[in-house]
Amino acid sequence: MQAQQVPTKSSAVADTTIPSAALVQPAELVRMLHGSEKPLILQVGSHVLYAEAHIPGSEYVGATGTSAGLQSLRERVSSLRKDQFIVLYCGCCPWGHCPNIRPAYEQLHALGFTQVKALYLADNFGTDWAGKGYPVAKGR
Secondary structure, three states, X not given: OOOOOOEOOOOOEOOOOOOHHHEEOHHHHHHHHOOOOOOEEEEOOOHHHHHHOEOOOOEEOOOOOOHHHHHHHHHHHOOOOOXXXXXXXXXXXXXXXXXXXXXXXXXXXXXXXXXXXXXXXXOOHHHHOHHHOOOOEOOO
């Protein structure tokens, strides 16, 4: 069965193989942050963007569109249980053009992780998270 693709706001088909069932909308993640079962949130994009603004409690692991970023991701998750609930996000650019989300998602699945989701940010972090008033932290 082929993974569903999510259209961007411009109605173009997104260049991603992440199944729609594995996507988390921003409002849903905010609810999770206030719930009893909080996910491990990993930012897999630019360190500059992470330092400017990121989801409180999230961890920066590196731009996973690069081999160094994927290695950093592997190191970060090496001691975790395979059923650890993980939410990935980037937000560097429009969803269909993001070079980081798909490699991170695929890497975690290849490592045997079973509870991996990706935060769907249609345009970018500034517009789809910070611009909508969701919580933001700054700094490293």
